[in-house]
Amino acid sequence: KAGVTQTPRYLIKTRGQQVTLSCSPISGHRSVSWYQQTPGQGLQFLFEYFSETQRNKGNFPGRFSGRQFSNSRSEMNVSTLELGDSALYLCASSFAGTGLEAFFGQGTRLTVV
Amino acid sequence: QKEVEQNSGPLSVPEGAIASLNCTYSDRGSQSFFWYRQYSGKSPELIMSIYSNGDKEDGRFTAQLNKASQYVSLLIRDSQPSDSATYLCAVNIPNRDDKIIFGKGTRLHILP
Numbered sequence: 001k002a003g004v005t006q007t008p009r010y011l012i013k014t015r016g017q018q019v020t021l022s023c024s025p026i027s028g029h030r031s032v033s034w035y036q037q038t039p040g041q042g043l044q045f046l047f048e049y050f051s052e053t054q055r056n057k058g059n060f061p062g063r064f065s066g067r068q069f070s071n072s073r074s075e076m077n078v079s080t081l082e083l084g085d086s087a088l089y090l091c092a093s094s095f096a097g098t099g100l101e102a103f104f105g106q107g108t109r110l111t112v113v
Numbered sequence: 114q115k116e117v118e119q120n121s122g123p124l125s126v127p128e129g130a131i132a133s134l135n136c137t138y139s140d141r142g143s144q145s146f147f148w149y150r151q152y153s154g155k156s157p158e159l160i161m162s163i164y165s166n167g168d169k170e171d172g173r174f175t176a177q178l179n180k181a182s183q184y185v186s187l188l189i190r191d192s193q194p195s196d197s198a199t200y201l202c203a204v205n206i207p208n209r210d211d212k213i214i215f216g217k218g219t220r221l222h223i224l225p
Binding site: 033035041042043045048056058088090100101102103104105106107 | 155156157212213215216218
């Protein structure tokens with residue numbers, strides 16, 4: 001059974017640009033959650049999508065957005081990139097939601113210069 | 114009070130000994146508790162989940178949950194150098210739309 005797949009693995013962007021990250025969950029999983037991980041802040045919850053609807057949202061500015069498609073694949077978009085957005089972005093898939101076991105992808109390492 | 118708290122470590126444990134990792138949480142309504150292991154440069158890997166008070170054993174790992182004390186722990190028996198990693202505790206927060214909140218993790222170092 002394939003795991004959670006995130007693309008791309010690495011990205012370098014310039015301040016002010018926007019970026020889109022992709023996450024394909026484990027087959028059959030309908031929930032995708034996104035996290036930002038930085039050395040100082042640890043794993044910070046961004047949002048969760050379930051059946052194409054955003055069900056939970058963390059405390060991030062509106063520059064961070066996402067969506068989920070009918071096949072459960074999810075994308076996360078960050079607009080007007082700032083240096084502080086440099087982080088490892090992780091997505092996790094779960095069968096039914098955030099109360100159940102979640103499995104992480106390998107992450108996308110974003111560097112903003 | 115932080116929602117999920119862990120001692121950041123590093124926790125140094127001799128090879129073959131028992132490593133004990135602790136986590137406290139603030140929301141009395143939390144029902145789901147998870148332990149993840151994260152090697153440097155890698156993504157978190159789920160190693161244990163626990164939903165009821167008491168102990169849950171899986172191989173060398175035992176998760177312990179005490180909801181009255183709002184405390185969850187992970188014991189690693191017969192510690193191996195390959196257990197050296199950061200261990201993340203995660204808890205669902207019912208009064209925040211059931212989000213899963215992670216602690217900042219405890220760095221564990223197994224001394225050969």
